[in-house]
Amino acid sequence: MTVSSVLVVGGGIAGVSTVAELRKRGFVGDLTLLSADAFPYDRPPLSKEYLSGAKDLDSIALQAPEWYAEQRIDLLADALVEALDPDAGTVVLSDGRELSADRIVLATGGGSLWPDVERVVRELLDRPPAGMGIPRSTTGIHTLRSAEDADALRGVLLPGARLLVAGAGLIGAEVASTARKLGCEVVLVDPADPPIAAAVGTQVAKWLHSLHAVHGVETVTSTVEKLESTRAGVVAHIAGAASPRTFDAVLLAVGMVPDTTLAKAAGLEVDNGVVVDDQQVTSHPKVLAVGDCARRRGHRREEHWEAALLDGQRAAATILGIDAHAETAPWFWTDRYDLHVEVVGEMHEPDAEHETVVRGTLGEPPFAVFTLHGERLIGAVAVDDPAAAKAARRLIDRTADVRASDLADPTKSLRTLLRR
Ligand SMILES: Cc1cc2nc3c(=O)[nH]c(=O)nc-3n(C[C@H](O)[C@H](O)[C@H](O)COP(=O)(O)OP(=O)(O)OC[C@H]3O[C@@H](n4cnc5c(N)ncnc54)[C@H](O)[C@@H]3O)c2cc1C
Secondary structure (H helix, E strand, O other), X not given: OOOOEEEEXXXXXXXXXXXXXXXXXXXXXXXXXXXXXXXXXXXXXXXXXXXXXXXXXXXXXXXXHXXXXXXXXXXXXXXXXXXXXXXXXXXXXXXXXXEEOOEEEEOOOEEEXXXXXXXHHHHHOOOOOOOOOOOHHHHOEEOOOOHHXXXXXXXHOXXXXXXXXXXXXXXXXXXXXXXXXXXXXXXXXXXXXXXXXXXXXXXXXXXXXXXXXXXXXXXXXXXXXEEEEEOOEEEEEEOOOOOOEEEOEEEEOOOEEEOOHHHHHOOOOEOOOEEEOOOOEOOOOOEEEOHHHEEEOOOOOOOOHHHHHHHXXXXXXXXXXXXXOOOOOOEEEEEEOOEEEEEEEOOOOOOOOXXXXXXXXXXXXXXXXXXXXXXXXXXXXXXXXXXXXXXXXXXXXXXXXXXXHHHXXXXXXXXXXXXX
16 A cells, blocks of 8 residues: 555654655655654753753754755644554544544654652652652752753752762763763762673773763762652662762663553553564554664664664655665764763673774773674774774674774774775
8 A cells, every 4th residue: 555644753863764764765745743842852962962051952953943844744843642543543632633644653752760769759749649740840859851851950950069860871971971060069879880881891881980980970889769858958868878968959860761652552562662573563554663662573672862763764664665774783872071982783791702802092082992703893882983983883784804903903994994
């Protein structure tokens, strides 16, 4: 059946990438993008330039306002979808409007994970009525997923403010770095030592974590067990600490949960994300899912910007019945303390089959660390060295054999290894 209309739910990078790719590759039918926000904006700056105030909301828009009309994309802003009927190919908005299309793409992203401490907080807050959530401004406890979240957090990141960050993953570390720039006193708590070792390998993870102390952040290897909102601030009980400590604000940065509400209610298969096949099609042939809300069957769920973008491109190809772009090694970046870190492929700890190779000097950017499986490059972390990340990705994609000595030699251009 020819597809003559597509409706995309969610205006993050995955949703915008889907509609952009559909037009780019020749789709001439009706295209509707439903955004719960005032306009589609980018999320990575929320812990970086937007949080520091270096960028405003307009400057993190995913597309210029006129782009949607130029591309004949019907952008419905402040449009929250409340129900999905896959068989009928319809969605119902919170204002009661019903829209239909031949294909529906779910690009609903996710929300911040609330750890167990939430329950404690809720009990202490005069027991707000169920479903009302926790008003950020009154509790001093924050999460970070939307521009509103970032606005609320920025409002308290004043010079001298005491900030507790629970979770030293990518977002927690970025916020700690931004908050220090803004002159805050920061305590960063995480039970992992070092955090993010699985993503970047233990060597790099240790060095990255040590940068917090260098920049005046107190790191604590522990867990936040309990939070109490009091007039004096948020009182945090950190496991193993002699006494509770008081902060002006707390950021819970302990992970995200995919938003699968619509899919679940519609009876689609959901298992740690909306389950999709390699073409991004869900368990219902008329519905596709992309980005942070989706998980490809047999793969782990990705939570990175480029993975969401590529999902959108793949979904567009599926809808058009054309070939998707070739698969490429996963890539993401993170920024902290004015350092730019890129990660490609999969890092692995050294063992009988895996070797770690350092190019340059670890801890003295620019440098890169590689994981070799035999003579195959499978992963790389590049700090302030985008060219190394790019070359490493090509080497991984080509499954080319490389010598550890060549990778380690900074006088040898990685590009020449590609030509072999
Ligand atoms: C603070 C922060 C920093 C990050 N930094 C990096 C980074 O440095 N590098 C990196 O690679 N990745 C980073 N990421 C991750 C990256 O931003 C996400 O992977 C990416 O945003 C996922 O895109 P998405 O479109 O799937 O979801 P989202 O960006 O979450 O967008 C989903 C959209 O759908 C909307 N929506 C949800 N439900 C409905 C509904 N029922 N009706 C209508 N609309 C709905 C939501 O409001 C939202 O606008 C960061 C994420 C955050 C939060």
